[in-house]
Amino acid sequence: MSDKVFRLYDTLTRRVKPVDTIEPGHLRFYSCGPTVYSYAHIGNFRSFLTADLIVRTAKAIGWRVTWVSNITDVGHLTQDDVADASGEDKMERALKSKEGERFNNVWELAEYYTDAYRADWAQLNLSEPDIRPKATQHVREQIIATQELIDRGYAYETPTGVYFSVESFPSYGRLSGNTQENLKKAVRDVVLDDNKREQADFAVWKKDDRHLMQWFSPYGWGFPGWHIECSVMARAYLGDTIDLHSGGEDNIFPHHECEIAQSEALTGKPFSNHWTHTRFLQVNGEKMSKSLGNFYTVRMLIEKGADPLAIRYALIAGSYSSPLNFTDQGLKDAMANVERFRRAEAVTEEGIASARPGDDALGSILEDLYQQSLGAMLNDLNTSVALAKALEGARTIVREADALTESSSKSSKEFLAKINALLGIVRHDNPNIAKSLLVVEEEELDVTRIEALIVERTEAKLSKNYTRADEIRESLEAEGIELRDGPDGTQWVRKSGL
RNA sequence: GGUGCCGUGCCCAAGUGGCCCAAGGGGACGGUCUGCAAAACCGUUAUUCGCCGGUUCGAAUCCGGCCGGCACCUCCA
Missing domain, CATH: 3.40.50.620 (HUPs)
Incomplete structure (x- = not known):
């Protein structure tokens, strides 16, 4: 109470x-x-x-x-x-x-x-x-x-x-x-x-x-x-x-x-x-209807490559009490935001694993942002502001990244958990249910082959064979695999079909 | 004809009388990093809130008119 x-x-x-x-x-x-x-x-x-x-x-x-x-x-x-x-x-x-x-x-x-x-x-x-x-x-x-x-x-x-x-x-x-x-x-x-x-x-x-x-x-x-x-x-x-x-x-x-x-x-x-x-949802500024061809179901969007949490985000980005215009661009925007929460979560886990000593620099800032987010929701479900505050928190965490102490990481983890309980946009509350009901089967990826290519590219880069390195990057890109070079090596992610 | 709702930057979208010379996201542009890119991070991006009047010390916010859009009126979330 x-x-x-x-x-x-x-x-x-x-x-x-x-x-x-x-x-x-x-x-x-x-x-x-x-x-x-x-x-x-x-x-x-x-x-x-x-x-x-x-x-x-x-x-x-x-x-x-x-x-x-x-x-x-x-x-x-x-x-x-x-x-x-x-x-x-x-x-x-x-x-x-x-x-x-x-x-x-x-x-x-x-x-x-x-x-x-x-x-x-x-x-x-x-x-x-x-x-x-x-x-x-x-x-x-x-x-x-x-x-x-x-x-x-x-x-x-x-x-x-x-x-x-x-x-x-x-x-x-x-x-x-x-x-x-x-x-x-x-x-x-x-x-x-x-x-x-x-x-x-x-x-x-x-x-x-x-x-x-x-x-x-x-x-x-x-x-x-x-x-x-x-x-x-x-x-x-x-x-x-x-x-x-x-x-x-x-x-x-x-x-x-x-x-x-x-x-x-x-x-x-x-x-x-x-x-x-x-209020009603419009799609690209028009009423959603089968005859206009803008009738979207959740599974249709997932099949097109949309992240389910991004769909959720896009649908709550505006106030429930006004009509909301659902656009393809809005869904892309939402994906970028959901990604930021994932990044914040990844950074947080690394921070906890690092066991870095030091003060909790984030605890009070994040708690304050959470309270503002909650306050917005209590004010007639102002999701736009609630999401803005949540994003600000995620940005704050990501900004710290490598400098996260163990105690800051724990505060970050708590923040993300509370934001997720409130807005449900960080991760599925029950991943098993979501997974078991997944409507779209992930097509099998040859992970071994991708990783072998990444190793080959890294070697090509070391020997300054940039032509070969770029060739590998481009061919993977064509398959929908995006490479991201970082200080700790190369990561790969599936690119969305949107 | 009846009943309601809405019009904010390139796009989405908060704010509904002073804390607003208007959050946040996307985009665009500039920077850091990088072999180059991508990603990430930093910065810039509306003296202005459909138009015209009015009320007020003060208006995106209230009132009136106009223009434009939407929903419901017994299928519809």
């Missing part, structure tokens, strides 16, 4: 305010996860990273965190709630697509993309949520909640499903500004459904005995509406009122607006005391 204040923007009150926990020092946090009908893209991950950074920051000030992040493995409708429920389900559509051919059924498809999601998650060094519930594992509770909403007069059954009556919940629209009145003014074409009392009413349960995923309920065969899963799972794991709820900006409406309505209708208590939303 500490007396530090963690401030975050709250979408509901539209201002930055301290995160208050109901139980002192214990954050109960729910973040919306993906629908697993395809690979999650880097825009999805930007929003998951916000959740990860919230958890890391809370832990850095000594809070206990119970973090629930769901997996939506029920397909929801791709179209508006059309009257006959014939709207195609996005998981069904994925199954019928070319990529879906290899799956026997939607369940396998969901499982495959869930695994892929978790692998990418580990690659980007996101910490593991305490609970990762699946919508399909909570259908029973969703049916019970649906019935309760009917019993309490907030929902009604029609020939096509069960709908939540927006009129019955007067504060509907408080989060998004889409009040019933404003929604009526909307001129957007909406598919009319005569079964609904009001156009703004939304589905809690859809009746459909042809749906690929269906369950039996008091209303016959069908499947749950999209919003009810989060209401139910948040309550099951975190209680009636939670401290904080997060998601992407597109979740504000309708998803979170509807969650609030359902949850508060069920419990009569506030659903979440704080709401945080991550």
Whole structure:
């Protein structure tokens, strides 16, 4: 525990305010996860990273965190709630697509993309949520909640499903500004459904005995509406009122607006005391979309040679509360920065091994920088400043390099460990998980041959045969191997494909 | 039409009333090192914050107008 204040923007009150926990020092946090009908893209991950950074920051000030992040493995409708429920389900559509051919059924498809999601998650060094519930594992509770909403007069059954009556919940629209009145003014074409009392009413349960995923309920065969899963799972794991709820900006409406309505209708208590939303990621100044060809997944970028931690860095380089422009150049920039942390770590290890006597020249400087970095994170997750302070620390360490005493090295090591716990950009917290899930197989390198060539080049240099030396350097360069001459000999590194 | 968000150097991006003649990263340029390069390290790189007015002792920061961009309005992180 500490007396530090963690401030975050709250979408509901539209201002930055301290995160208050109901139980002192214990954050109960729910973040919306993906629908697993395809690979999650880097825009999805930007929003998951916000959740990860919230958890890391809370832990850095000594809070206990119970973090629930769901997996939506029920397909929801791709179209508006059309009257006959014939709207195609996005998981069904994925199954019928070319990529879906290899799956026997939607369940396998969901499982495959869930695994892929978790692998990418580990690659980007996101910490593991305490609970990762699946919508399909909570259908029973969703049916019970649906019935309760009917019993309490907030929902009604029609020939096509069960709908939540927006009129019955007067504060509907408080989060998004889409009040019933404003929604009526909307001129957007909406598919009319005569079964609904009001156009703004939304589905809690859809009746459909042809749906690929269906369950039996008091209303016959069908499947749950999209919003009810989060209401139910948040309550099951975190209680009636939670401290904080997060998601992407597109979740504000309708998803979170509807969650609030359902949850508060069920419990009569506030659903979440704080709401945080991550703004969209743009790619090269444009909206990310498949048609524009700028739709990036984590594995695509790794295949292109991007360092997973650099992807992470690039995605958190800007504030979560503003749109971020993800560019190829930004990714390269991030790689250079991640490299600097690696260098600082290498220098630190050498310094400890050297056992050089002397004062700890860095301890207080680094502690100060860490505190500034933490302070920035506590101030509405100001990642730009937090990263700047972390980089300054890494630079400070690298600058000392050969002059690092053993005690300075130990301070450096502590600094890097704390920065990594806070920002996750120095190294993978759990390298084994990241490695075992590595999506791209490192192509085999003939290390013996490379090292033999380096020896040959060193000899050529000694005999002043620079033509041969440069020839070796250039041929290795062409293979993607970069040579770096230093006082202690020549090192080699793989060059990134970016 | 409704509801929100944004416009800072060549690029990305902090700062939202005085500590800012504006962090940090990349790039570019100069230097140290080096056979040369790469890497590393050091230094330089916005009297200025979309435009025009206003408020104020003081504005990138507040207010008004204009121009430009983005998101959501029941598939979407």
